[in-house]
Amino acid sequence: MSGSLLSLLVLLGAVVHSWQQRDHHNDYNYVRLADEVGNKTFCSWKCLKFTLQWPGAFCLSLDERLQCQIPPDINTWTIHGLWPQKIMNCCRCWNLFPSDLQDLDEELSKEWPSLLKSKSSFQFWRLEWIKHGVCAACVEGLNSPMHYFTLCLKLRQQYNITQALSEGGVVPSCDHPYKLDELQGVLTPLLGEHHEIQCITDHQDRELWFQVKIPMSRNLTLGCPADHQDHRDPTAEHGPGQYPFTGHPCPSQTPIYLVPIDPQNPHHPCG
Ligand SMILES: *[C@@H]1O[C@H](CO)[C@@H](O)[C@H](O)[C@H]1NC(C)=O
Ligand SMILES: *[C@@H]1O[C@H](CO)[C@@H](O)[C@H](O)[C@H]1NC(C)=O
Numbered sequence: 288m289s290g291s292l293l294s295l296l297v298l299l300g301a302v303v304h305s306w307q308q309r310d311h312h313n314d315y316n317y318v319r320l321a322d323e324v325g326n327k328t329f330c331s332w333k334c335l336k337f338t339l340q341w342p343g344a345f346c347l348s349l350d351e352r353l354q355c356q357i358p359p360d361i362n363t364w365t366i367h368g369l370w371p372q373k374i375m376n377c378c379r380c381w382n383l384f385p386s387d388l389q390d391l392d393e394e395l396s397k398e399w400p401s402l403l404k405s406k407s408s409f410q411f412w413r414l415e416w417i418k419h420g421v422c423a424a425c426v427e428g429l430n431s432p433m434h435y436f437t438l439c440l441k442l443r444q445q446y447n448i449t450q451a452l453s454e455g456g457v458v459p460s461c462d463h464p465y466k467l468d469e470l471q472g473v474l475t476p477l478l479g480e481h482h483e484i485q486c487i488t489d490h491q492d493r494e495l496w497f498q499v500k501i502p503m504s505r506n507l508t509l510g511c512p513a514d515h516q517d518h519r520d521p522t523a524e525h526g527p528g529q530y531p532f533t534g535h536p537c538p539s540q541t542p543i544y545l546v547p548i549d550p551q552n553p554h555h556p557c558g
């Protein structure tokens with residue numbers, strides 16, 4: 288091999304080597320950037336809350352002019368959402384279209400209906416996806432609308448509080464209230480001890496049970512890592528954003544009502 292060819296090869300080798308280093312360096316920067324962006328925005332969460340709502344009380348939390356609507360086949364808890372906790376904003380970067388959920392439409396309509404006349408169920412799902420689902424989508428198994436909504440339906444089945452409550456003798460009634468520890472006693476075996484039972488106060492100052500939040504880790508085991516156990520969840524508290532209610536933990540010393548669900552008369556289930 289001639290001397291000049293040899294030095295050309297050495298030179299080429301050095302160039303390739305430096306390219307590789309630069310690429311490696313760029314990858315490193317890219318990873319670091321993604322990490323920082325991810326931490327600050329939508330991928331840093333450690334805890335999810337799966338939230339179920341009781342349509343009977345949900346409708347009483349609304350001003351009548353907002354026109355609650357309970358589809359005629361709805362007679363039990365429905366899904367409100369699956370919310371990653373303590374994130375400041377999801378990116379508004381992943382739209383949802385009806386065709387994304389075609390195969391789930393029927394089941395979602397039954398388990399996750401909109402309860403507002405002004406909003407179709409699809410509009411409700413779209414809001415939940417954009418507001419919460421997109422943040423959840425950085426985890427394997429949740430990383431598409433199909434995955435996210437399918438998981439929600441599975442969770443609804445797995446944590447079937449409808450069944451647990453009726454087996455525990457907790458049935459809707461306008462006259463017979465429950466105590467918080469009764470309700471917790473029925474739900475704890477299914478949901479773990481960290482579930483949250485939320486109430487609203489009606490205009491007669493009665494406490495109405497309207498929501499249950501079930502905390503779970505990223506890997507979907509019940510409960511959250513200890514430092515994420517607190518109840519502050521600024522993005523989630525108002526759910527889909529347009530609802531004017533605010534719930535609070537049901538009080539331990541006050542009677543709690545599980546009002547009936549009356550699709551004919553959603554704002555006055557107790558007459
Ligand atoms: C982002 O999170 C990762 C993993 O939790 C951590 O190693 C990294 O230091 C965080 N970066 C910033 C900028 O907080
Ligand atoms: C929950 O349980 C009830 C009563 O057993 C049943 O009718 C219903 O289909 C179940 N819901 C889901 C989502 O599995």
Ligand SMILES: *[C@@H]1O[C@H](CO)[C@@H](O)[C@H](O)[C@H]1NC(C)=O
Pocket residue numbers: 504505506507508511512
């Ligand atoms: C799931 O995550 C939690 C909290 O990060 C952890 O304590 C637990 O061991 C994990 N469970 C499994 C089965 O990976």
